[in-house]
Amino acid sequence: MFTDVLDNKNFKNPILPGFYPDPSICRVGEIYYMVNSSFAFFPGIPIFQSADLVNWEQIGHVLDRESQLKLDGAYYSGGIFAPTIRYHEGVFYVITTNVDNRGNFIVTANDPKGPWSEPYFIENAPGIDPSLFFDEDGKVYYTGCRETKNPRFFGDSEIWLQEIDLDKMQLKGESSTIWRGALKDVKCPEGPHIYKINGMYYLVISEGGTEHYHAITVARSKNISGPYEGNPGNPILTHRHLGKDYPISNTGHADLVKTQNDDWYMVLLGSRPYGGYYKNLGRETFLVPVVWEDGWPIVSPGTGKVEFEYPFPNLPRSDKGQEEIRDDFDKEVLDYKWNSLRTPKEKFWSLKERSGFLRLKLKPMRILDVVETKGDNNYKKYAEESPSFLARRQQHINFEVLTKMEFTPENDKETAGIALIQNNNHQFRLEYSMENGHKVVRLVSCKRECKESYVIDYEGKNIESTINSKVFEADVLYLKVTAIGQEYNFYYGSSLDEMKLLAENVDGRILSWELAGGFIGTCIGLFASSNGEASCNHADFDWFDYEGK
Structure with a gap:
């Protein structure tokens, strides 16, 4: 993966x-390694390497x-x-939290x-x-960060330290x-990292929550256990004072690295709002x-x-090439960019059953099925399952996605196609199925509003609506999605030269x-579902294109 x-x-x-x-991030000699959060997606924790801090290659x-990653119910x-x-004395260490299963x-x-x-x-x-x-x-x-003994408000937390025997x-x-x-x-002091520089211990954290008020x-301190004095110039980085019209927001959760040339850099998270x-x-x-x-930094x-x-x-600049637009599915294993939701207990995809596809x-599970821990029938049925869904990240504000699919739905329950997902309650599905004995291509949206960005709404039913549906008799079809900012367009066709518009300027x-x-x-x-019914059917995808515009 390479930046511009x-x-x-x-x-x-x-x-x-x-x-x-x-x-x-960490440096070993002249090579840099970086990891990121992966949440409920499998495989977990993508790891990258770079020689120049700018161009990064995913290595696994x-x-x-x-056995490493239990995501049941996540x-x-x-x-x-x-x-x-x-990295220390020949060994790489990654420490993290599985918030749904056993912790740190x-x-x-x-x-x-x-x-x-x-x-x-790690116990206790x-x-x-x-x-x-x-x-x-x-x-x-x-x-780490933990809640205070007597929290007074949400996010009333503290940074704590303890020796560990590795x-x-x-x-x-x-x-x-x-x-x-x-x-x-x-609110929410978190993401602590300690560095020792010129005999002093430096503690870098984030605070203010990971949304608009995020700050570094x-x-x-002279001693690792403190007392720690804060920088009089804190925060050393934030965008919360720049307003919501600024093109980069919620900067925080940082890690420092020193190059082999004694230059210092910081990696951190941020977001690019668009369309408001x-x-x-x-x-x-x-x-x-x-x-x-x-x-002070x-x-x-x-x-x-x-x-x-x-x-x-x-x-020294990396000599690696740009990421390929097309995945031809001609390898024996999935490319690193593909992920499933939760840990798949049974393999629902194959690159070998039909070569090149x-x-x-x-x-039966749908990508909109709710997985929660409050014990309804949906949870009991699906908590340990993954839907038949393989996804990659959207990486550009403007993009085009295109795939060639071979699929013959046998009844109204069977469906397959392209999905754009933020979670089970918020998604678009450009799908092929049957209605009243006819094969159809349709665009389905799902939406439920939350009051705050960190709120997860488990209650109630998904709110689905069909934006448009067209009868389309074909066992081989092309599906395309384009986005220019928050305006999304959805197409279908029997060939690349005969693509038809299904829905235009849909609010993304x-x-x-x-x-x-x-x-x-x-x-x-890409997804395939029988919507609660048993099925022996499948959908074949010849290739998948993703291109930033």
């Missing part, structure tokens, strides 16, 4: 566009086996939160491409956003609270330079905000997390 290089001197942000939040997933914004990657754990590897170990779950480690710090005296420390994968000694953020009564703050304050792309990964003055010196353009780092088997804002709630970005993919 503007010329020989500058690069363009974000460096990982689309739903790649909570970046964490940290959690790519069912909602779209559940699952894996905020991994941290570190560590996996290790000698090679970042894997295989990674089975999870070591409450909260989320864990990080590891390797001190010069050989001691290792766990930092031979036993156990915490040792007593835990201590080391900081509660730069502001009094701050820093404190330092709507963020279909979710939280993306940005890169900014850092300098040090008077013992200065982020994006000269402007103090994340810019779309910066001078290219003083590092992706075959999706129709499953239902795919933003301002309306949908949760923490992810829009995913676009």
Whole structure:
């Protein structure tokens, strides 16, 4: 995955566009490695490498086996939160949180491409956003954020520290609270990372919540256990004062790295609203330079905000090529960009049953079925299942998606096609099915509003509506979606030369997390469902194109 290089001197942000939040980075020699949150998608925790901090190649997933990643009952914004990657004496460590199953754990590897170990779950480690710090005296420390003992409001949390024995994968000694953020009564201090620089311990965190008021703050101490003094210039980075019309918002959740040339950079998340304050792309990964003055980091010196353009780092350029527009499904394994919802207990796709095609088997579960933990029939039936759905991230404000599908629905329940999804309540489906004995192509939307972006609405039924439906008799068909900002257009046809418009200028804002709630970005993919009924049918996809415009 490669960012746009503007010329020989500058690069363009974000460096990982689309739903790649909570970046964490480390350097080993002259190579950089980075991981991101993956939430309820499988495989979990995409891992990238780069030689120049700008162009990133995905080399795998940290959690790519069912035994490593249990996502039973996980909602779209559940699952894996905020991994941290570190390297020490020949071993890579990733520490993270599975918010739906057992909490905080560590996996290790000698090679970042894997295989990674089975999870070591850390007992008596409450909260989320864990990080590891390797001190010069050989001691290792766990930092995380947890709720205060007597919370006064939502997000009343604190940063805590405890020594950890990595031979036993156990915490040792007593835990201590080391900081509660730069502001009094701050909301959601989180994402802590500790660095030792010139004999001082620096604690970088985020606070204010991961939405509009997100901010990065820093404190330092002569002792790792504190007391920590806050930077008088805090926050060292935020966009909350720039207003909702500013093109980059909710900057935060940062990690620092020093290059082999002693230059400093920060990776962090941010979003690009468009069509109003709507963020279909979710939280993306940005890169900014850092300098040090008077013992404190200065982020994006000269402007103090994340810019779309910066001078290219003083590092050798990557010679890797651009990502391919088309996936021909001609490999033996799925490309790293594809993900399923939750851990698939049975394989619903095949690249071998028909050479050169992706075959999706129709499953009774729908991609709009609710998975919740309150015990209704839907949960009991589907909590441990994945729908027949493979998705990739939307990475551009303007894009075109196109696929060639072979599918013969046998009844009104059977359907397959392209889905654009923010969660089960907010999605578009460009699908092929049957109605009253006729084959039809139709566009279905689903929407339910939430009051706040972090609210997840489990209650009630999905609100579905068919935007348009056309009788179309064909066993081979082409489906296309284009987007120019928040205006989405949907097409179908029996050949690329005879594409017909099904729906024009459809409002895409239902795919933003301002309306949908949760923490992810829009995913676009292929699905097949029998809508609650047993089926032996399948849909075959010859290829899939995704192109940013």
